[in-house]
Amino acid sequence: MQQPNRLRPFFENISFDRKDNEMVINFGPQHPSAHGQLRLILHLQQEQITKAHPDIGYLHRGMEKMAENMIYNEFLPTTDRMDYIASSSNNYGFALAVEKLIDVAVPRRAKVIRMMLLEINRLMSHLFWLATTALDIGAMTVFLYAFREREYLMDIIEDYCGARLTHSSVRIGGVPLDIPDNFIPDLKAFLDKFPQDLKDYEDLLDTNRIWKMRMENVGVISTEMAESWGCSGVMLRASGVEWDIRKEEPYELYEEVDFDVPVSDKGDNYARYKLYMAEMRESSKILYQTMDMYQKCVENNETELMAHAPQYISAPKIDIMTQNYSLMQHFVLVTQGMRPPVGEVYIPTESPKGELGFYINSQGGPYPYRLKMRAPSFWHTGILTDLLPGSMIPDVVSIIGTTNIVFGEVDR
Amino acid sequence: MRKYVPKDDVQKKSYYTDRFWVAPQVAKSPVDSDEVFAADLAAIAAQCDVVDSYIQVDQMVVIINPDDNFKAAQILKEECAYNQLSECSAIDWLAKKGQFEVFYQFLSMSKRKRVRIKCFIDKDQAVESLNPLYRSADWAEREMYDMLGVKVNNHPYFKRILMPDDWVGHPLLKTYPLQGDEAASWYEVDRIYGKEARDVIGPENRDSALVDRYDTERFGRLGHEVARGSEYNKDQAETPLGYQEDGGVFAISKFQEDDAVVITDRKR
Numbered sequence: 001m002q003q004p005n006r007l008r009p010f011f012e013n014i015s016f017d018r019k020d021n022e023m024v025i026n027f028g029p030q031h032p033s034a035h036g037q038l039r040l041i042l043h044l045q046q047e048q049i050t051k052a053h054p055d056i057g058y059l060h061r062g063m064e065k066m067a068e069n070m071i072y073n074e075f076l077p078t079t080d081r082m083d084y085i086a087s088s089s090n091n092y093g094f095a096l097a098v099e100k101l102i103d104v105a106v107p108r109r110a111k112v113i114r115m116m117l118l119e120i121n122r123l124m125s126h127l128f129w130l131a132t133t134a135l136d137i138g139a140m141t142v143f144l145y146a147f148r149e150r151e152y153l154m155d156i157i158e159d160y161c162g163a164r165l166t167h168s169s170v171r172i173g174g175v176p177l178d179i180p181d182n183f184i185p186d187l188k189a190f191l192d193k194f195p196q197d198l199k200d201y202e203d204l205l206d207t208n209r210i211w212k213m214r215m216e217n218v219g220v221i222s223t224e225m226a227e228s229w230g231c232s233g234v235m236l237r238a239s240g241v242e243w244d245i246r247k248e249e250p251y252e253l254y255e256e257v258d259f260d261v262p263v264s265d266k267g268d269n270y271a272r273y274k275l276y277m278a279e280m281r282e283s284s285k286i287l288y289q290t291m292d293m294y295q296k297c298v299e300n301n302e303t304e305l306m307a308h309a310p311q312y313i314s315a316p317k318i319d320i321m322t323q324n325y326s327l328m329q330h331f332v333l334v335t336q337g338m339r340p341p342v343g344e345v346y347i348p349t350e351s352p353k354g355e356l357g358f359y360i361n362s363q364g365g366p367y368p369y370r371l372k373m374r375a376p377s378f379w380h381t382g383i384l385t386d387l388l389p390g391s392m393i394p395d396v397v398s399i400i401g402t403t404n405i406v407f408g409e410v411d412r
Numbered sequence: 413m414r415k416y417v418p419k420d421d422v423q424k425k426s427y428y429t430d431r432f433w434v435a436p437q438v439a440k441s442p443v444d445s446d447e448v449f450a451a452d453l454a455a456i457a458a459q460c461d462v463v464d465s466y467i468q469v470d471q472m473v474v475i476i477n478p479d480d481n482f483k484a485a486q487i488l489k490e491e492c493a494y495n496q497l498s499e500c501s502a503i504d505w506l507a508k509k510g511q512f513e514v515f516y517q518f519l520s521m522s523k524r525k526r527v528r529i530k531c532f533i534d535k536d537q538a539v540e541s542l543n544p545l546y547r548s549a550d551w552a553e554r555e556m557y558d559m560l561g562v563k564v565n566n567h568p569y570f571k572r573i574l575m576p577d578d579w580v581g582h583p584l585l586k587t588y589p590l591q592g593d594e595a596a597s598w599y600e601v602d603r604i605y606g607k608e609a610r611d612v613i614g615p616e617n618r619d620s621a622l623v624d625r626y627d628t629e630r631f632g633r634l635g636h637e638v639a640r641g642s643e644y645n646k647d648q649a650e651t652p653l654g655y656q657e658d659g660g661v662f663a664i665s666k667f668q669e670d671d672a673v674v675i676t677d678r679k680r
Contacts, residue, residue: 057574064559065583069424069590100469101438181677227495227521230548243521336426343438345469346499346517346528359517361503364435366426374499374517382551411574 022050029058033136033397036407038381044393052388054381059411067371071337072098072172075371080166082375082409085128086121088157089351090409091170096251097347097358098172101340102312107304109297110174111252116187116290117160117169118252119283123194124153125352125404126276126283130201133273133401137214142204149197152190159183172338173313174306184291191284198280205273215270219387219399222267229386230379233354234279235403238272240265245350257289272402312338337366346374353377353404375409420507421586440466448523452492460484471526478514478531482540485516485529489545494518494527497546500553502562504586506535512562514539538563559584591618 027040034040037058043051063082067075079094080087092114099106106114131146154164159180161169169175205211221231226239236243244261246254262278264271307313314333315326342364348357354376361370380403388396443453443465449472453465460480466473476484488494499517506512509532516529533539541564542549553564554573561582564570571577580595581588597615605613623631626644637651638644 053569057572057576060574062583065588065590068584103438225547228547230496230498230546230552232498241521248521248524336428339426339433339435341436341438343440343468344473345438346471346526347469348498348526355498357499357517359499359501359515362438365429367424370501370503372499372501378551378555379548382548385550386547 027396029055033400035132035400035405037411038400038405038407040384040388040396042388042393042396047392047394049388049391049393049396052384054384056378056381056407056410059407061412063412064371064373067368069367071366072340072368073333073337075368076170076172077166077168079373080168082373082412083125083351083353083356083377083406084165084408085406086125086352087165088117088121088167088169089125089349089356091168092118093347093349093351093356093358095170095172096349097345097360098340099307100345100347101343101360101362102172102309102338103341104173104307104309104312106174106307107302108253109178109294109302110305110307112290112293112297113175113179113305114170115252115254115257116179116287116294117157117167117175119287119290120153120157120187121167122283122352123280123287124150124157126280127153129276129401129404130273133398133404134205134211136397136401137211139204139208139211142201145197145200145204149190149194152186156183156186156190159186171306173309174304176305178303178305179294184294187287188291191287194284195281198277202277212270214395214398215273215402216268218269218395219391219402220266220268221383221387223265225383225386226267229383231354231383232376232379233350233352233404234272234275235354235376235380235383237261237263238275239267245348245355249348251349253290253293254286256293257286259283259286269398269402272404276404312340339364339366348374351376353406353409354380356409373409373412375412377403377405377407377410381405381410418507419587422589423586424590438468440468443467443472446472448525449527452488452494452525452527455487455491456484459487471528473528473530475530475532478533478537478539481514481516481529481531482542482545485518485542485545488518488527488529492520493522494520494525496521497542497548497552498526500542500549500556502556502560504560504584505532507586510535512560514556514562516542533562536563538565540565541567543568558582561585 023044025042025044027042028034029037029039039055039058041053041055042049063078066078076091076094079090082090127146127150131143131150134142134146157167158164160177160183161167221235221239223240226236226241231239240263242261242263247261259282262275262282264275306316310329314320314330319326320330340362342362344359344361346357346359348355355374356376357374359372359374360368363369384403387399391399443449446467449467452472453462453474456462456474460483461477462474463477464475496519497516498519501515503513511532511534514531514533518527518529531539539562541553550568551573553567554570556562557564557570558572558574559582572579575583579599581593597618598610600616601610601613625631625633628638628644629641635650636648638648
């Protein structure tokens with residue numbers, strides 16, 4: 001045990017205890033493969049882990065507290081900073097919860113654009129996952145390839161909303177902008193090329209001896225464990241539960257598109273890797289369909305992008321600039337904020353990481369009385385407590401990798 | 413007279429509310445309107461006291477007595493096939509009723525239904541941990557304690573999760589200011605420099621929007637530029653704010669209206 005004093009301060013990262021061969025080490029919070037600020041306190045018997053305590057909170061910014069002090073529209077950009085790998089999906093989860101609270105109908109064209117953004121974000125997130133996990137395991141090439149493809153998608157998103165990482169591309173009640181002219185051609189060009197890219201990654205990894213040794217039968221999560229720990233998304237589907245909120249509790253236009261939900265019953269790292277790859281194919285399938293849906297909207301001359309609900313949502317810019325009453329309403333909505341009805345909602349969405357839920361308790365004021373964000377990564381970090389004991393220390397890296405945790409949403 | 417500021421709720425309030433404003437309600441429907449929920453409610457009501465129940469935004473809300481929370485969760489898991497506890501947290505109603513509202517959000521994948529169980533507890537009352545039923549309760553309850561100070565009985569590893577272990581106060585309480593309290597402003601000073609350095613270092617500035625116009629070390633004022641760290645001098649002349657290129661700067665051409673082109677569509 002260290003005896004810290006002024007001259008010998010407490011060095012957290014190098015401290016370790018030795019008690020009958022049990023070694024306690026700190027993994028993180030500054031470990032490159034901890035995917036953020038994760039500190040794992042690991043008890044080791046030689047190379048084997050006997051106990052694991054994930055320690056989180058290093059990125060805690062108190063978003064729920066901030067939400068209680070912000071009007072609803074003001075809070076939307078803050079949600080970008082949750083899962084910053086796929087920020088549109090957070091924006092969307094929040095916007096959808098507020099829309100359910102105020103009960104507005106979003107125009108079809110906006111829904112189609114939102115679905116495009118969501119699926120592009122899913123691709124970006126999965127590519128990022130593949131890149132970083134492969135890098136952790138030592139596959140530098142895959143990292144570079146996957147980042148290259150992600151870069152194309154970021155360019156497409158940048159064309160839409162001007163931002164690459166923190167998009168804020170969804171508004172409560174719709175989307176702020178129509179997609180630019182070259183959006184569809186660019187996306188199409190990317191998607192046409194993408195299957196070949198996926199094949200490249202799989203050629204590099206699927207039968208790669210090192211990759212398989214690090215992934216197969218490592219970090220096995222049983223069905224009961226996944227359900228009990230509140231796992232969602234790929235973490236749940238890799239353990240044999242067919243549950244995708246897009247399919248089971250459809251939102252937006254996911255009922256209309258045709259896609260499959262890949263499931264595996266292996267529960268190990270390799271199963272999760274295969275599911276991420278399969279999900280990317282499904283996302284491209286959805287994207288192709290949304291492009292057709294968008295084309296139909298254009299043909300049917302559906303131009304509305306924001307819901308019409310004057311007491312909650314500002315009128316279109318053209319009305320604000322030409323009509324006095326719209327301007328007045330806009331002024332009140334910007335300065336005082338919308339006042340949703342008294343009540344509470346819990347709205348789950350399938351974010352790239354899993355079930356992203358927003359619980360909002362409104363007391364009829366312009367500030368939410370309580371806002372709880374149910375971030376999937378929080379539970380996927382918690383499961384490490386039960387998942388890591390028994391595995392070897394080099395497996396920690398690949399297990400953390402496949403849980404796909406992002407600390408923006410673990411700590412919020 | 414000084415403005416009265418309520419101490420029990422320091423969250424931001426709307427500065428203006430119409431005298432005649434009546435907040436609308438999110439519609440609630442009776443549980444009988446949904447067969448599945450009605451059966452689940454009957455199962456809970458058979459063994460627990462149900463204070464209130466309704467369906468709001470497609471999810472059933474059941475309010476029970478706090479002593480029954482474990483029992484109700486057990487019924488939901490074992491009899492009604494609610495296999496996941498997806499969320500659990502609390503709401504601070506101390507200012508209004510002196511109570512916390514604890515809510516548990518359950519999901520049944522086989523029925524595709526979501527149920528919210530709620531109970532109201534007094535300030536120092538503890539709830540039973542759901543950890544033996546759902547492992548997700550482990551972290552959720554720790555977060556609930558960390559953020560709101562709600563105590564949980566029989567929890568396997570009951571300590572703070574997001575905030576440091578020696579943090580004072582629970583940030584999501586309505587009495588806790590957004591920018592942190594007195595203890596928060598000394599926390600890092602004490603940890604890094606030691607308590608005895610408080611006089612030297614001073615409290616941490618936790619207001620990220622604070623601007624000190626007389627602090628020339630960290631802030632500059634447009635039109636009153638001085639050397640960094642120099643003494644602020646009130647008599648100092650304003651710095652001229654002309655355009656640099658007024659005299660004509662190399663490679664910068666000035667806007668000529670005649671040469672301007674109006675673009676009709678978006679340029680890429």
